[in-house]
Amino acid sequence: MPSWLLILIVGVVLLVFGIAVEAAQFLIWLGIIVLVVSLILGLVGRGRSTRV
Numbered sequence: 001m002p003s004w005l006l007i008l009i010v011g012v013v014l015l016v017f018g019i020a021v022e023a024a025q026f027l028i029w030l031g032i033i034v035l036v037v038s039l040i041l042g043l044v045g046r047g048r049s050t051r052v
Contacts, residue, residue, distance in 0.1 A: 004045060007038035
């Protein structure tokens with residue numbers, strides 16, 4: 001399993017838990033940040049693999 005996919009799954013889980021628990025706004029932002037980072041890593045990984 002690629003690391004960016006694992007980070008993406010963790011981000012989605014954190015986002016769902018953040019929405020379920022309204023008092024935990026921190027989890028929502030953390031989930032969004034992790035999702036963005038995983039998307040960037042996925043795009044960079046694809047760019048490297050296609051250039052080789």
